[in-house]
Amino acid sequence: MFEKELEEIVLKEKDIIPFLKKxxxxxxxxxxxxxxxxxxxIFEHYEVTEKNKxxxxxxxxxxxxxxxxxxISKACYVCFNKTDIKKAFFNVSNLSIxxxxxxxxxxxYTPKWYGDLINENIPWELSYEKTMELQKKGLLEPxxxxILNKLPNAIVEYEWKNNKRLNYYKPDxxxxxxxxxxxxxxxxxxxESTINNYYNYLHLENYKGGNDIWxxxxxxxTNENRLNRKKVLIATIYxxxxxxxxxxxxxxxDLxxxxxxxxDEVLxxxxxxxxxxxxxxSKVVNTVLKYFKVAANHKKFKYRVFIENASILLNSETKSVVNSxxxxxxxxxxxxKTSKTPVCIKAAEALLNVDEKIQLRAAKIIQKHGDSKKQELLDExxxxxDNLFHDSKEVLKEFIDTTTETEDFIHEVEETKFLIDQNKLPNYDSLDDLIFFVSQAIDNNEVFHIDLLLSYLPKLNVLLNKDNVIKLEPIFKRSFDLSMSFEWNSQIGNLESEAAYYINDFAEILMKKYPAELTNFRKTKNKxxxxxxxxxYFNSHYKNNLKEIELQPIPDYIYQIHHSLFIKSKSFIKRGLTLDLLSKPTHAPCWIDPIALINRVLSYEKSNEEINLYDFQIALGRLPLNENPIDISQHIDTIKDKDIKAVLSYHYDLLEIQGNNISKPELWLQSVLSRNKEEEINYFQEYLSNPLQKEKGTYNWDCKPRDHFYQEYDYTLGKQVQKKMVRKELKFIDFHPQKMEPDPLISTIKNIFTKKKKPVKVSSIYDYMYFKKQKYYTTIQPNDDVKFLLLSxxxxxxxxxxxIHNNLKESTFFDESSKKNMINLLKGLYEIWHRIDYKDSTYLFLATGLLCSDKVARELAAEIWIKANSEEKVNNTLLGEMIGKLEYGEYAPIKRFTDLLTSNLFNVSKKHNEYLFHLLNGAIGHMNNKPIRGVKKLIELFLELHYNxxxxxxxxxxxxxxxxxKETKTLKPIITKLLQGSNK
Incomplete structure (x- = not known):
């Protein structure tokens, strides 16, 4: 009965209120x-198609x-409960008010949920005055x-006049x-409220006092005594x-x-x-210290409390806080007067500060008020x-025991060892261990998991039977879900997705072998x-993701390297082989024990298995050159293949490359590049008539302002016009990405290990080790970048x-993926840096890391410098030259670099300071003829290092x-001291 009556009221648009009341x-x-x-x-919509220009x-x-x-809205409002009304109308709180x-x-009719709903949803249209009226009527307890949402806006009213909104200040x-x-x-x-954000954008017709209206x-x-001044002061401070x-x-x-x-109020x-x-x-602390500066002269000032709490202030990163x-x-x-010793002891803590002026201020306080006979002060x-600047030492010479300065500094150098038990990766042999490992291989927990998966999945394959294969079903489900996911996942990269395709292929192989046991998974997959x-949407996309891994497209050229290894590993599964890939790491993050590599080569020879060229090249590149087993020659002699035996003998200094018959340069290439001896590389280049520029990654470069042109719409002219902008860019002058399409991997490696002696084209992983740059991102995902670094x-x-070519032309990152690439690669470089003779591009990458816009990346680059110098594995002069050339082109603000110097690189140790001198010596010598802005701090640090x-x-x-x-007035005194000292 009521349904028909209601329907008639709605359709004939009658008054609903009498009906609802009854x-x-x-x-x-x-x-x-x-x-x-x-x-x-009643709320249904229909589609409208309209043609326009x-x-x-x-x-x-x-x-x-x-x-x-x-x-109908009013009917629902009266009849629905709170849950139903919120589902039915997103604006129900606005209806309520x-x-x-x-x-x-x-x-x-006032619903039971009326007040709760308004408090929960906080209607945008509700004003403070209306809130108070609702409270007065007993409808709402705000x-x-x-209150915090509505009160800040209460003192501004507005009206529309001549289609213009006029705002008025109404504190009444x-x-x-x-x-x-x-x-x-x-x-x-x-x-917390948004009181600080109100009115900044408003023009008030009757108020000209600025933006801070509250x-x-x-x-x-407070001035009108409507609020207690002391209470406001206390509340503000708290x-x-x-x-x-x-x-x-x-x-x-500010208030x-x-x-x-x-x-008196401060006291x-x-x-x-x-x-x-x-x-x-810092603003809060600085404001408090501002008032304490005035109050500190008074007897009522609690100076003992201040001295006790000064440590946290003196260790602040904000200079103004420390100075105050x-x-x-x-x-x-x-x-x-009785506070002299406590104050001097406390002021001594500022001597740890890396800012010279702060140190000097603290030193002068100690000199003026300290007693050089107080052992407690001398000990502090x-x-x-060791951290004192030259001028601070001069001021405090009465307080410093100079006998400690004459002692010789002994710097112990400990060479990095990679093939140690701490880095050794576990071997998995049992069924349960292998299943556990495979289950986490696509989660990107470790950079080496993909490498291990390629060897462990074939091993798992031979342990499976009809009784235990069902244990893999959860892995297959997760892998299938990942491979069919079309959503961005920030935790994994493209290589994990390819690993999922690989596991899908493994599942298909097993479903053919054990159809009954994997029936449930087959049904789930088909569903x-x-x-x-x-x-x-997905109808046109999903089929590609079901293809076998051999037919899967790859995101960019560089992914082709791993793609070939997945295919090789899958061939082992099909043939029931349990061979390790040669490139499987034995020690984190990527290193291979040479004895393990030789044993793998022997296993391949015993099985008459063809070696994948790229697998072999990656394996050679992962042999640490600073760790040679004593009996390595005996192990190499057990290898039958003459070419591989010769390459490994050369790799470990048992054979010279000069005069050797190099019939298969593909096998030698990685070893020649890894050893990185100039005369050997020159010989190899001449032998091949190939400069190997791409393989070495050595290019000429410069950094300077460059013109860029873009299109912009000109509303006056009514058309697109060309505009010019200038960017300060780093550029490789002779960098030419690969133009020709590489031959398919399968064909390039065919016949390489045959007995034919005729010369073959040099094929290597470097044919594929490049990628493209899109407008707002790189095609190498941040979760894949380190894995590519660890290939060589x-x-x-x-x-x-x-x-560098794609991501680091400018020091500021304009896309998130490039920044993440930088951070990840610096982390990876920290793990593998172990030699001083890296090529220029590696040093240039480290230099850009020290200068880039991201603080985390700069600090990571600084950690590489600190660690590598501890092991004496950095060419500081070369690195300094790179930084100098970058600053010559104004690649980054010099302040960014000097801040890093003072906070992270200076005073790490006495030996590090010596290396820092060489770094700055190389950098300054390659900078501009005219001093760039902010260079004074750099010179001051260089002078301090020269004093030391x-x-x-x-x-x-x-x-x-x-x-x-020196011609610059502000720099002349510092440079004069520096040059005088260097001419002695």
Whole structure:
């Protein structure tokens, strides 16, 4: 009965209110099922296709009038419970506070959920005044969150006049309700709000005081005694302890500055100010110290508390905080004479600071107020002696025991060993161990998991039978889901996806072998495939992902290397072989024990198995050259293949390449590049009539401003016009990516290991070790990059030159993938760096890491420098030249580099400082004739290092540059000292 009546009211657009008023609670519940269906019908839309001058547009329009929709909305509002009404209308909270509902429904029907819904959803259209009116009527008990959301906007009203919105400052609203100033306004000091973000964009017709309208409001309220001034001061200071973000905390302390507490007020609120010193935000701390500077001269100042808490301030990374703390300590001594020793001991902590001016300020406080006979003070200063700058040492010479300075510094060099038990990768032989490993191989937990999977899956294959094959079903399901996923997964790379295709092929092989045992998986797989077929979007995409791995497309050339290894491994499964791939690492992250490699070669010979060329080249590149087993020659002699035996003998210095009959240069190439001896490379190049530039990754480069042109629409001319912009770019001058399409891998490796002696084309993994750069990303995923680096850890320059060419033309990263590539590759380089003779591109990559825009990447590059110098495996002069040439082209702000020097590289150890001198010596000598902005700090550091190592020679080219820079007035005093010292 009610259904028909309601339907008639809606369709004829009659007044719904009388009908709703007569419904009992039971009637309402019985109407709900009908209402849900009827509401969907009334709110239906239909598609509209329209042609215009730009083509065809597709829109939707409602089938029924707005009046009908409003009527059914009111019916739902009265009949539905809270859950149903929220599902039915996304704007139900706005309906609840609309004038229509407040006048026509709420007076006779107020849902139980009314107040809760408004507090939860916080309607955008609800104002603070309306909130208070609803509270006054007993309809709403506003939550803190609702008040915090609405109160900041309460003091601005607006009106529309001549189609223009006019805004007015109306603080009078704060006086309308007693709760506002007694309770609500204090919520702003206790909980996070957006009070600091209001009105910055508004033009107020009746207010010209600037953007900080609420700051002025609080100021006026305290001056008019409407708010207690002391209470406002205390609440403002204590906002620093509420965990507010940097911007909001800073805003409240802007309010504090506006209130401008007097010295007496500061002294009376010392406990509150001391609590604020624990804030993580420098603006808060600096503001407190500003007031303490004034109060420190007074007897009432709690100077002992300040001295006790000064350590955290003196260790701050913000220079202004440290300087202000030292100034206050100096003032304390002048007023409280008994505090001299405690202040000097505390000030000594600032001697650890890497900023020379801060050190000097602390040293002068100690010199002025300290007693050189106090052993406690001498011991404290002695802790920091090694870190002192020259001028600080001069100031503190009475406090320093010079006998310790004359002792010889002994620097122990410990060469990196990779083939140690700590790095040894476990061998899996049992069924359960292999299943466990395969289950995590596609999760990208370790960079070597893909390498291990290629050898372990064939081993697992031979252990399976009809009784245990079912254990692999969860792995097959996960692998299939991954291979059929069309969503971006930030945790895995393309290589993990290819591993999933490989495991899918393995599953297909086993389903043919054990059809009954894997019936459930077959049904699950077919069910998912059917779902893809029926989906309009996935119907045209899913088939490619079902192809065998041999037919799978690859994202870029470089993926072809692993692709060939997957195919090789799959061939082992098909033939029931359990051979390890030659390139399987034995030690993390990628290294191979030479004895293990030789044993694998012997296994291949015994099985009469053809060796994959790329597998062999990767394996050679993963042999650490600094670890040669004593009996290596005996093991090499057991190999039958003469070419492989010769290559390994040469690799381990048992055979010279000169004069050798190199019938298969493909086998020798990786070893020649890994050994990296200039005379051997020259001989090999001449033998092949090939400069091997691509394989070595050595290119000429420069860094300078370059013109770039782009199209921009000119609205005045009504057309696209060409615009020019200048970018400061690093560029390889003679870099030419591979133009020709490489031969298919299978054909290139065919006949390489046959007995034919005729010369063959040099084929190598380097034919594929390059990739393309898209506009906003690179085609090598951040989860794959390190795996490519580890394909040739002894010759990373070729791959890194491609990274530089594609990702590092500018020091600022404009896409997230390039930044992640940089961070990951620096982590990988940290793991493998073990030699001083890397090619230029590797050093250039490290130099760009030290200068790039990402702080994490810079710190990683710094860690590489520190570790490598500990092992004396860095050519600091070459690295410095790279940095100098980059700065010559203004590749990055020099301040970025000097900040890294002072925070990460300077004073690591005495030996590191010596290496840092060589680095800066090389860098300055290749910089501009005119000093670039910010270079003064670099010269100051170089001077300090020269003081520490006066016997080290300043390079003539560096002297030449410094002589030209000397013409600059601000640099002349420093450079004069430096050049005088270098001429002694």
């Amino acid at each position: 419904l009992t609670p039971k009637d309402k519940r019985e109407l709900v099922p009908f209402l849900k269906k009827f509401k969907e019908k 730009w083509g065809t547009s597709y829109t939707t329009k409602p089938k029924h009038s707005e009046t009908k929709r409003n009527i 609309s004038d229509d509902y407040l006048e026509n429904i709420i007076p006779w 939550s803190h969150e609702l 609203v704060l006086h309308l309700y007693k709760e506002t100033l007694n309770e609500h306004i204090w919520f702003l000091f206790e909980e 700051i002025d409001t609080f100021y006026n309220l 906002t620093s302890t509420k965990g507010f973000n940097k911007t909001l905390s800073g805003w409240f302390f 504090l500055i506006k209130l401008d507490p007097t010295t 009376s609120l010392q406990n509150e100010f001391f609590a604020a010193l624990n804030s993580p935000h 703390t030292l100034m206050i300590l100096d003032k304390i001594v002048k007023t409280h 200063i002695g802790l920091y002696t 998912k495939i059917k779902k893809f077929k029926e989906d309009r 850890p002894n010759n990373p320059s070729m791959f890194l030159s491609n990274v 190592f006066p016997k080290l020679e300043v390079h003539p080219s560096t002297k030449n540059i410094l002589s030209m820079w």
